Amino acid sequence: xxxxxxxxxxxxxxxxxxxxxxxxxxxxxxNIANVNTPNYKRKDIRFExxxxxxxxxxxxxxxxxxxxxxxxxxxxxxxxxxxxxxxxYRYDGNNVDINTENGIAAxxxxxxxxxxxxxNKNFSQLQSVLK
Numbered sequence: 001x002x003x004x005x006x007x008x009x010x011x012x013x014x015x016x017x018x019x020x021x022x023x024x025x026x027x028x029x030x031n032i033a034n035v036n037t038p039n040y041k042r043k044d045i046r047f048e049x050x051x052x053x054x055x056x057x058x059x060x061x062x063x064x065x066x067x068x069x070x071x072x073x074x075x076x077x078x079x080x081x082x083x084x085x086x087x088x089y090r091y092d093g094n095n096v097d098i099n100t101e102n103g104i105a106a107x108x109x110x111x112x113x114x115x116x117x118x119x120n121k122n123f124s125q126l127q128s129v130l131k
Contacts, residue, residue, distance in 0.1 A: 006064060006067075006068055009064070009067045009068045010067055010122065011119060011122050011123070012072055013067055013070060013072065014115050014118055014119050014122070015119070016072050016075055016076045017047070017051070017111075017115050018112065018115050018116070018119070019076060019078070020045060020047035020076075020078055021108055021111050021112040021115065022112075023045055023047075023078045024044065024045055024047070024104075024108050025105070025108055025109075025112075027043045027044055027045065027080065028101055028104055028105045028108065030043065031043060031096050031101050032096070032098065032101050032102075032105075034094075034096060035094070035096045035098050035101075036094070037094060038092040038093055038094060039092065039093035039094065040093075040094050040095075040096060041082045041083065041084070041085050041094075041095050041096075042082070042083045042084070042095055042096045042101070043080050043081070043082060043083065044080070044081060044083050044104075045078045045079065045080055045081070046079075046081065047075075047078060050075060051075060054070050054071065054074070054075050055067075055070065058070055083095070
């Protein structure tokens, strides 16, 4: 009976967001690993922007309807892009700044922790309803 309800709509969106934070964490680690590689350009994903656009395109006035209408498969296709491909901080052509990467990594970790807390709360609420 739960499969026909909206109970998991928000959890599924949060799950996709968790996947995005994991993908970004891997990209940040790769950027940091290549901080001294000549001509390397930092990589990232635009998950938040894509989520915002998908939410704006979704049907319905209420948040619940918009969340239900999101195409999570499309949203979960995290395309990697090269950030500031023509910009270089150094003479060797590399555009990775270790301090920026560490800041982005910290921000990403905070997002991940917040999302995990929300998912855990949703499952705790669901568990208490089922008791």
